[in-house]
Amino acid sequence: MGSRPVDDAAAAGVHYSALRFEELNINGSMSGEERPTTSGVENGHQEPFVIGVAGGASSGKSTVCKMIIDQLRDQRVVVVTQESFYYGLSDEELVHVHDYNFDHPDAFDTELLLSCMENLKHGKAVDIPNYNFKTYKSVASARKVNPSDVIILEGILVFHDSRVRDLMNMKIFVDTDADVRLTRRIRRDTIEKGRDIKTVLDQYSKFVKPAFEDFILPTKKYADIIIPRGGDNDVAIDLIVQHIRTKLGQHDLCKVHPNLYVIQTTYQIRGMHTIIRDAATTTHDFIFYADRLIRLVVEHGLGHLPFKEKQVITPTGSVYTGVEFSKRLCGISVIRSGESMENALRACCKGIKIGKILIHREGDNGKQLIYHNLPKDIANRHVLLLDPILGTGNSAVQAISLLLNKGVQETNIIFLNLISAPQGVHVVSKRFPRVKIVTSEIEFGLNDDFRVIPGMGEFGDRYFGTDDYQSSTPFFCDEKNRVRLISAK
Numbered sequence: 461m462g463s464r465p466v467d468d469a470a471a472a473g474v475h476y477s478a479l480r481f482e483e484l485n486i487n488g489s490m491s492g493e494e495r496p497t498t499s500g501v502e503n504g505h506q507e508p509f510v511i512g513v514a515g516g517a518s519s520g521k522s523t524v525c526k527m528i529i530d531q532l533r534d535q536r537v538v539v540v541t542q543e544s545f546y547y548g549l550s551d552e553e554l555v556h557v558h559d560y561n562f563d564h565p566d567a568f569d570t571e572l573l574l575s576c577m578e579n580l581k582h583g584k585a586v587d588i589p590n591y592n593f594k595t596y597k598s599v600a601s602a603r604k605v606n607p608s609d610v611i612i613l614e615g616i617l618v619f620h621d622s623r624v625r626d627l628m629n630m631k632i633f634v635d636t637d638a639d640v641r642l643t644r645r646i647r648r649d650t651i652e653k654g655r656d657i658k659t660v661l662d663q664y665s666k667f668v669k670p671a672f673e674d675f676i677l678p679t680k681k682y683a684d685i686i687i688p689r690g691g692d693n694d695v696a697i698d699l700i701v702q703h704i705r706t707k708l709g710q711h712d713l714c715k716v717h718p719n720l721y722v723i724q725t726t727y728q729i730r731g732m733h734t735i736i737r738d739a740a741t742t743t744h745d746f747i748f749y750a751d752r753l754i755r756l757v758v759e760h761g762l763g764h765l766p767f768k769e770k771q772v773i774t775p776t777g778s779v780y781t782g783v784e785f786s787k788r789l790c791g792i793s794v795i796r797s798g799e800s801m802e803n804a805l806r807a808c809c810k811g812i813k814i815g816k817i818l819i820h821r822e823g824d825n826g827k828q829l830i831y832h833n834l835p836k837d838i839a840n841r842h843v844l845l846l847d848p849i850l851g852t853g854n855s856a857v858q859a860i861s862l863l864l865n866k867g868v869q870e871t872n873i874i875f876l877n878l879i880s881a882p883q884g885v886h887v888v889s890k891r892f893p894r895v896k897i898v899t900s901e902i903e904f905g906l907n908d909d910f911r912v913i914p915g916m917g918e919f920g921d922r923y924f925g926t927d928d929y930q931s932s933t934p935f936f937c938d939e940k941n942r943v944r945l946i947s948a949k
């Protein structure tokens with residue numbers, strides 16, 4: 461198992477440059493300064509993983525980027541292209557545009573590129589310019605780019621400046637034969653840009669070829685990974701993605717805590733998260749998409765219940781051997797956000813008993829009051845604990861402690877939530893390693909106010925449409941399981 465990355469690399473024709481190859485251990489992780497991402501998770505701040513993708517024009521850089529993005533579907537990935545940082549041409553340069561060398565390092569505003577990349581690396585959103593290839597003009601601050609798990613900087617000369625290179629965690633050089641690059645260029649410039657073939661060939665021999673030899677090819681030595689055949693090299697892309705996943709550390713979180721289950725993501729799931737995380741989303745849409753996600757988490761969570769084999773006779777008279785799940789279940793929602801998950805649970809488990817727990821912080825001294833209404837025979841049930849947000853883990857620890865005090869087995873608790881901060885996962889798992897945590901996404905961490913980031917804000921307020929909700933007011937559950945003001949007792 462340990463030698464596989466290297467064997468696969470050889471099969472893919474991937475070359476790790478000599479220096480970097482020695483730094484790769486058998487797990488594919490790097491030594492030295494490039495190790496921070498996992499510990500970053502532990503500290504709650506995960507530094508983005510910055511990938512540089514260089515190579516000659518038309519070498520297939522953007523195809524490689526697209527394939528990496530497609531395979532990293534459960535990560536936030538943003539691509540910054542060096543072309544956005546072309547200097548706009550002056551009026552005089554415009555007159556002699558055919559003499560302008562777009563393949564020279566001086567054609568790019570590298571200072572601006574550097575400052576944008578530095579900010580992104582430090583988790584800040586940036587405005588990047590837009591260069592118009594028809595007018596040869598640049599529009600400043602045209603596109604907002606938010607910090608992400610992975611930032612890909614792509615362009616012919618992204619390895620040229622050492623300061624930009626130093627920001628990269630992984631450097632990929634796409635190495636495609638010159639004739640393939642030229643053929644692609646001719647096809648693209650004649651068909652897509654409507655240029656005549658003579659102009660394309662003139663520009664190639666005057667600027668593109670010499671610039672490749674003088675500036676681009678010499679940067680190949682900085683690459684950690686050299687990919688022959690660009691986007692046609694599936695195996696190389698698989699290896700790269702495997703390595704990025706290891707570095708990002710999210711899989712490590714599941715490895716460190718085997719009780720943590722992150723549901724397998726799809727673009728549908730990412731799309732739903734995008735909507736509910738968007739501060740501009742209406743309450744109506746927030747509820748709609750949060751409900752869809754909650755339903756998926758509930759279905760996934762139910763899959764962790766014990767089952768026994770069961771055979772049934774189908775209408776064709778055949779025997780179908782299937783399974784039957786435990787019927788001794790209950791849901792316990794943590795008031796109030798957890799109540800948003802009750803309907804999904806009821807829809808999946810007809811007639812399920814649902815109890816409630818309210819954890820109320822009194823003042824700033826950490827004192828907490830817990831009100832609860834639980835099924836009397838809860839000790840004999842499997843408990844699906846419902847709360848969409850796992851932040852610091854304090855609420856979950858309180859709720860789980862109460863369940864254990866009532867005689868529930870730790871192994872019989874499945875904690876269902878929509879998003880989990882790594883800190884909360886650590887706290888809950890350390891204290892209750894046998895409680896299963898099922899979530900749909902792992903977050904970056906917590907901010908100084910202990911809010912989950914990127915998070916989705918105050919879930920309860922957004923779901924129940926109560927921005928002026930008086931969350932400091934103590935509640936209790938009445939005999940009909942309704943949440944009531946304590947003063948109404």
Ligand SMILES: O=P(O)(O)OC[C@H]1O[C@H](OP(=O)(O)OP(=O)(O)O)[C@H](O)[C@@H]1O
Binds near residue numbers: 797
């Ligand atoms: O892991 P923690 O740091 O304890 O944070 C998570 C808690 O915060 C949220 O409730 P909130 O206090 O916002 O109350 P609400 O559900 O009534 O809106 C959420 O529903 C959890 O119960």
Ligand SMILES: O=c1cc[nH]c(=O)[nH]1
Binds near residue numbers: 797849916917919920
């Ligand atoms: O970010 C957070 C933290 C706790 N509760 C929420 O609703 N959001």
